[in-house]
Amino acid sequence: xxxxxxxxxxxxxxxxxxxxxxxxxxxxxxxxxxxxxxxxxxxxxxxxxxxxxxxxxxxxxxxxxxxxxxxxxxxxxxxxxxxxxxxxxxxxxxxxxxxxxxxxxxxxxxxxxxxxxxxxxxxxxxxxxxxxxxxxxxxxxxxxxxxxxxxxxxxxxxxxxxxxxxxxxxxxxxxxxxxxxxxxxxxxxxxx
Amino acid sequence: xxxxxxxxxxxxxxxxxxxxxxxxxxxxxxxxxxxxxxxxxxxxxxxxxxxxxxxxxxxxxxxxxxxxxxxxxxxxxxxxxxxxxxxxxxxxxxxxxxxxxxxxxxxxxxxxxxxxxxxxxxxxxxxxxxxxxxxxxxxxxxxxxxxxxxxxxxxxxxxxxxxxxxxxxxxxxxxxxxxxxxxxxxxxxxxx
DNA sequence: CCCACTATTGACAGTTTGCCAATAGCCGAT
DNA sequence: ATCGGCTATTGGCAAACTGTCAATAGTGGG
Numbered sequence: 001x002x003x004x005x006x007x008x009x010x011x012x013x014x015x016x017x018x019x020x021x022x023x024x025x026x027x028x029x030x031x032x033x034x035x036x037x038x039x040x041x042x043x044x045x046x047x048x049x050x051x052x053x054x055x056x057x058x059x060x061x062x063x064x065x066x067x068x069x070x071x072x073x074x075x076x077x078x079x080x081x082x083x084x085x086x087x088x089x090x091x092x093x094x095x096x097x098x099x100x101x102x103x104x105x106x107x108x109x110x111x112x113x114x115x116x117x118x119x120x121x122x123x124x125x126x127x128x129x130x131x132x133x134x135x136x137x138x139x140x141x142x143x144x145x146x147x148x149x150x151x152x153x154x155x156x157x158x159x160x161x162x163x164x165x166x167x168x169x170x171x172x173x174x175x176x177x178x179x180x181x182x183x184x185x186x187x188x189x190x191x192x
Numbered sequence: 193x194x195x196x197x198x199x200x201x202x203x204x205x206x207x208x209x210x211x212x213x214x215x216x217x218x219x220x221x222x223x224x225x226x227x228x229x230x231x232x233x234x235x236x237x238x239x240x241x242x243x244x245x246x247x248x249x250x251x252x253x254x255x256x257x258x259x260x261x262x263x264x265x266x267x268x269x270x271x272x273x274x275x276x277x278x279x280x281x282x283x284x285x286x287x288x289x290x291x292x293x294x295x296x297x298x299x300x301x302x303x304x305x306x307x308x309x310x311x312x313x314x315x316x317x318x319x320x321x322x323x324x325x326x327x328x329x330x331x332x333x334x335x336x337x338x339x340x341x342x343x344x345x346x347x348x349x350x351x352x353x354x355x356x357x358x359x360x361x362x363x364x365x366x367x368x369x370x371x372x373x374x375x376x377x378x379x380x381x382x383x384x
Numbered sequence: 385c386c387c388a389c390t391a392t393t394g395a396c397a398g399t400t401t402g403c404c405a406a407t408a409g410c411c412g413a414t
Numbered sequence: 415a416t417c418g419g420c421t422a423t424t425g426g427c428a429a430a431c432t433g434t435c436a437a438t439a440g441t442g443g444g
Binding site: 006007008009010011014045046047048049052 | 390391392393394395
């Protein structure tokens with residue numbers, strides 16, 4: 001046995017290290033195909049530590065997913081005074097930018113593995129889609145009432161599917177994706 | 193031990209029986225949360241028989257999924273001579289009908305559990321979406337070349353997300369779903 | 385410099401999957 | 415009707431995996 005002297009880190013640092021290693025493994029193989037032993041080896045720690053920090057294998061996985069299914073949509077280009085169609089197009093263009101550079105996880109995580117209605121992963125994806133819908137409403141300067149959010153949420157699924165065609169299969173161009181997704185947004189908010 | 197005398201069925205009948213039982217269990221709980229022992233008990237057979245028929249747990253699961261992620265889209269209403277927008281609306285209405293009555297699985301299975309690009313479930317869903325796109329092209333009387341299929345495939349994801357809002361969350365009406373999905377189809381095939 | 389705190393480890397028990405030899409229904413042949 | 419062979423079906427074994435917990439060893443504070 002190789003007895004690497006045990007190194008002691010702050011809980012936060014260790015957590016990040018484990019999440020980072022797990023993120024890489026889960027991006028390559030399925031959840032049930034990756035053992036805790038592998039995850040521990042990749043992170044360079046003992047298997048028991050994973051349970052110590054995350055409780056169970058599922059919770060570790062969900063922690064990884066939570067960080068991956070959402071696009072980083074912090075700052076918003078300044079859109080004051082422009083008409084809504086232009087706002088929609090610019091915001092969607094902004095989103096596509098994010099999808100291209102950071103959003104590998106966002107693009108692919110488009111739903112649950114099975115059709116179980118109360119699925120933990122589906123809940124994460126739904127929350128992310130809802131967040132994207134609110135983001136868009138905010139960018140358009142529209143109120144969050146009036147039932148627009150349910151009409152806008154499915155557009156997130158649409159956009160992700162379009163991005164898969166564009167970024168992975170390379171069957172669509174960026175311009176096509178932008179056009180189709182923007183049109184869906186405008187139709188959803190009832191603006192021609 | 194209860195020794196129910198062992199009953200011998202034809203391979204096809206047994207396969208169907210197992211698939212039926214598995215389908216029910218998988219609709220309630222996650223893949224990794226259902227053990228082969230439970231599946232065997234639900235089907236009323238020994239655990240070894242599942243391996244005999246399906247090889248592995250994963251293959252049994254995929255067999256269930258294969259049947260569930262596709263809508264039964266056999267017959268198509270007769271649309272000869274009508275303009276394309278009307279064809280699109282009628283076809284989409286037909287699809288929504290199927291989603292409401294049979295398509296619990298189709299609506300929910302909208303993607304992979306994780307963002308692994310070569311995921312077996314994702315492949316099934318992709319094939320189903322592609323099939324739906326061909327179905328729609330056929331209904332519209334449009335040729336399958338010209339790169340329309342990649343533009344139309346994401347509409348399947350969009351429609352499923354809309355159906356989830358309509359059938360599960362009850363935040364949209366059937367008419368709204370019909371309007372938004374039909375508009376997406378028409379935009380995808382470049383017909384106003 | 386030593387002690388207490390806690391991050392980290394290794395081992396154990398229960399469960400699960402995959403595999404294979406043994407068993408027993410069923411159909412055709414005699 | 416009965417027997418024999420084919421194969422559907424079973425039960426048990428070995429390896430792998432997850433969850434739990436007591437023991438261990440860095441590390442900062444007194």
